[in-house]
Amino acid sequence: MTDDRTPSASSATAPDGFPPSPGGHDPEVLRRRALDALLTARARTTALTDSVDEAELTAQHSPLMSPLVWDLAHIGNQEEQWLLRAVGGREALRPEIDGLYDAFEHPRAARPSLPLLAPAEARTYASDVRGRALDILEAAPLHEGGRPLERAGFAFGMIAQHEQQHDETMLITHQLRSGPVALTAPAPPEPTDAASLPGEVLVPGGPFTMGTSAEPWALDNERPAHRREVAAFHLDTAPVTCGAYRWFMTDGGYTDPRWWAPEGWDMVREHGLEAPLFWHRDGGQWLRRRFGVTEPVPDDEPVLHVSWYEADAYARWAGRRLPTEAEWEKAARHDPATGRSLRYPWGDTDPTPEQANLGQRHLRPARAGAYPAGRAPSGAGQLIGDVWEWTSSDFLPYPGFVAFPYREYSEVFFGPGHKVLRGGSFAVDQVACRGTFRNWDLPVRRQIFSGFRTARDA
Structure with a gap:
């Protein structure tokens, strides 16, 4: 953010x-x-x-x-x-x-x-x-x-x-920063059933309530609650992992302009990009720097520090796309059994350490498939915490938006220049992360704790 x-x-x-x-x-x-x-x-x-x-x-x-x-x-x-x-x-x-x-x-x-x-x-x-x-x-x-x-x-x-x-x-x-290690934290919990999880979930089509008019501390861009119609779509069960992203790299993802938006391809060529930020190759192995520690890139952890352009290019290469903001929120909040939109994927209660990786409790995302108690009715997991997830949507106001308490929090950023991220990361506290919370940034940003998941039409 x-x-x-x-x-x-x-x-x-x-x-x-x-x-x-x-x-x-x-x-x-x-x-x-x-x-x-x-x-x-x-x-x-x-x-x-x-x-x-x-x-x-x-x-x-x-x-x-x-x-x-x-x-x-x-x-x-x-x-x-x-x-x-x-x-x-x-x-x-x-x-x-x-x-x-x-x-x-x-x-x-x-x-x-x-x-x-x-x-x-x-x-x-x-x-x-x-x-x-x-x-x-x-x-x-x-x-x-x-x-x-x-x-x-x-x-x-x-x-x-x-x-x-x-x-x-x-x-x-x-x-x-390049100085000595200053922060430490325990590793996040291991997933218990990752091997049995499907690669994607089906989110049925139909209307749902997006945004909120009831959350007392919701910020202006989350308001007001309104109905959205979303066609059926498939969504990755978990964020895209480092191992999956490496297949994109190995297949020449950073050298093939077919997958890139024109501005993204310009960024790749200008900066000589070949991997996510903080990754480097040592012989035949990819390593990363994480808070002063150099370590092998873990294949089953969500990929981190990628720009919107990189996320979009991967999705194109995979024959898929980034979800829209409305699709992401429906997958995260809509309960088809009741027709309600929940505060969080698991329900209306505040997050617990068993449901989401938040608050700098761990200095890394949990491995894909972790936090089964935090999964949404759609079956998708890790929608809150771990990594901010890029969507395909521009940052725009909801119908009936009113700036409060100042225009400069949201309104001055509306438009095609900023892309929406959802869900929060391991670095976000629960007070600043909920099912309606909207983050946004420039599509070139890589230093933020950003990842993504992909979607396809049903």
Whole structure:
């Protein structure tokens, strides 16, 4: 996910732009949920920034990414603007730094040249803001008739999601950095029945409800719920694996323009691409670099760090295609037994470690076929977590879309320039990942934790 979606709170749209939250949400339950989400996000931010020294925090490890210290202070600045100023009505703590941490004002490549807060000052600032924000949360009404930013704890949920999105961004920076190993995590669980799974599932045709009008912390581009008609199609049971992708490479996938969109073929030739990002050949073996560790590429793990162009080329080579965004969501959410659209593939309950690979619990995708408890009624698995999945769809608004609380989160990105990704990755926290959550990025992006699965018409 890009971090360039967070302007100042002064650009918020009119309060009536936010659809009402659903009835039956207990303010105290939502308050506890918001507190837990904020604390979880801050613990992760701390782990990501305390694991490296000051020089690593202030360095720019790639022109595609900000220095880690910029992300740290930006997290605090957005929390100050939205929770302290917009919700709490407090005086600005550090108004002079708003411009430094405006993602739209300064491109990532230029941020190291700015007079940024030093690591110790950035930590103190973020901590001071958080203490005041928790005081505001304790007193905020969160009731149905309240202000839209407070209703159902939306602003607190939005800020928790924002921080987790930056945590994923910082994890991408950790993957790009060339220093010593800073992060470790256990391996994900092994699949138990992968050998018996079909290669694809049939998703029946017909209407389903896409998007949401009920999820209290859903962001504007997920709204409103609306009916979509989807023809029957077949979808890969699991994301495309590294082993399957290597067949594409071995068959000359990167040297044959037949499989590539023109812009993708230009990218291949300009950069001499021959494999996913972070892969390299050592004799007859493909190796990859993963958070400072060099290891053999595992054949049965979902392929990672591929652009939309690479995913699209593989699908063409395989005689298939990428699923549309609507197809992906129907496969992930539609329950034909009830006609309902579920919050998650497994139902309406929040994710557990037995259902999905989320929250940086593991620093890699699980092997294809893992998490049987997380499979959808369609039979498809690993639709939540593991890898972001490219779809064929451009990022466009739903019918009835209303920007809230600011245009720059979604609306300015609508159009054919960005492709939609769905499902989340191992780097995404559950607060920023659900069956309706929409991510988007440029089709050239490879540093993100992106993979894909393919589809075909029934």
